Amino acid sequence: MLYYNNFDGGYCGQSLCFFRNSPTGYRRCAAGTVMDSYFLGGGTDMIALHSLAFGYSGQHPLGTLNGCFDTGSLTAIIGANGTGKSTLLKTLAGLLPPLGGCFCMAPQGQRQLGYLPQLTEFDRQFPLSVNDLVLMGCIPHSGMFGRISGLWRKKAIEALDTVGMTEFSPMHIGTLSGGQLQRVLFARLLVMQPSVILLDEPFTGIDIQTIRTLLVVIRQLHLEGRTILAVLHDMEQVEKYFPHVLMLSAEGHRWGRSADILHSLTAAATPPQQGLLP
Amino acid sequence: MMLLHLLCEPFGDFGFMRRALVGCLALTLSAAPLGCFLLLRRMSLIGDALSHAVLPGVAIGYLVSGMSLVAMGVGGFIAGLSVAMLSGVVSRRTGLREDASFAGFYLGSLALGVTLVSLRGSSVDLLHVLFGSILAIDANALITIGIISSGSVLVLALIYRVLVIESFDVTFLKVLSRRSRALIHCLFLSMVVLNLVAGFQLLGTLMTVGIMMLPAASARFWSQRLSIMLLAAVGIGTCASLVGLIWSYYADLPAGPAVILTSTLFFCFSVLFGSNGGMLCRCR
DSSP states (O other), X not given: OEEEETTTTEEEEOSOEEOOSSTTOEEXXXXXXXXXXXXXXXXXXXXXXXXXXXXXXXXXXXXXXXXXXXXXXXXXXXXXXXSOHHHHHHHHTTSSOOSEEEEEEOHHHHHSEEEEOOGGGSOTTSSOBHHHHXXXXXXXXXXXXXXXXXXHHHHHHHHHHHTTOGGGTTSBGGGSOHHHHHHHHHHHHHHHOOSEEEEESTTTTOOHHHHHHHHHHHHHHHHTTOEEEEEOOOHHHHHHHOSEEEEEOTTOBEEEEHHHHHHHHHHHSOOOOOSOOO | OHHHHHHHHHHHHOHHHHXXXXXXXXXXXXXXXXXXXXXXXXXXXXXXXXXXHTHHHXXXXXXXXXXXXXXXXXHHHHHHHHHHHHXXXXXXXXOOOXXXXXXXXXXXXXXXXXXXXXXXXXXXXXXXXXXXXXXXOOHHHHHHHHHHHHHHHHHHHHHHHHHHHHHHOHHHHHHHOHHHHHHHHHHHHHHHHHHHHHHHHHHHHHHHHHHHHHHHHHHTTTOSSHHHHHHHHHHHHHHHHHHHHHXXXXXXXXXXXXXHHHHHHHHHHHHHHOTTTOHHHHHO
């Protein structure tokens, strides 16, 4: 596989690597050479990928990745359709088994993982109120059978307030628009307070006002030190709000600061512009 | 007063009518809420498939120990669960959708069951198993139905929250805990199979699922709140059992089909007049 080495701007082939134990940002390749490689963020690893091959079982892997997402990093995953962005997130969420290699997640990430699938996966006719949906976020704290205390109910209301949906609390989820439902799902994430947050195309089919609100929420979560990975298509959003980028492509995956990656993309060819800057 | 007398007379005068009513009511109490969850999980027809799938087990139980609900129940439970598990495994391994793999196995299971009954029993036996004998159930059968029903309601109450989450957003639960998702799914399917087994003595393998799905589908038209929907389903099932039995008594109809027919009428009424998305409600 190819690994993009950000410091000297070149590719190097590698199949096996040992991960650093020190925060200096070096790691050892299988060949025994010490090389600079890019670690997102600046702290310790939250998710470390060791030659992780992701894809659907029985099919050729969509890609193989080495690298890591640091604790508290905010990363946009970009790439053309079919490069496996959503599949990578599903693999990290534990919904798909790795086809090869492995990934390590820090214990707090394993325990507290929030994954938001694409909006189309929800049945809007389900007889559930907005408040019920947000209260689902209490499960990691109250357990499957435990009582949901008044404290968590208050937190649920606060979360709804953060995304500007307080007045919708008693309403049926079927009455919500796509954007409103996405706000409510973000409120559920806020209640969960996960250490690692995986967002699969959170802004697809969503109005600009909602995107603005949710980007503020994402920034807030980032400031609280949570590790966030989001699959995105809008390059302007990525450039403005996401410090780091993982670009998946058939030619080789690239990690780096969003400005660098996007700049090199612009230099190579004009990237497709989708959506509008919120 | 006259009307009340007419309504009570069949149950006051005849023990078999009383037992049929108690059996139907007990079953409705647990089967209707389970039907609601089947409906919400878009598994309505899976319930139907499962009710057919229990047949070979029931047949073996019947051949071994005659008309004993316990023997037939154990056999049916094993057969139903085997088909459910087998379909699940095939779906996971091959990517075939679960309804398709269910179709593959339940039809074979049904054929096997009918063959087994015909091999040893008479055509009367076959009719008995296929269409039930609601007016011929005895106290033992009632106790079995009561135990299954009470157990199901208790388990349902215990796992209610997780079951709702699993039905609405299975990914959420899978990410939280894969093991509890699998456990809840198995527990739910087991309860469905158990209730079908309890119901086939009353309504036979072909119609049991009616007491599960018809009240649930009707209740869907009356509320957007799950708790009310569950209560409405039980209420509708109760009314349908009562009306169906009285109707069969006075019109001299077979009791089991009369109960299901009444449920169907309730369903049609709900489709037309339901306050939550009924046809006339939508027109207005």
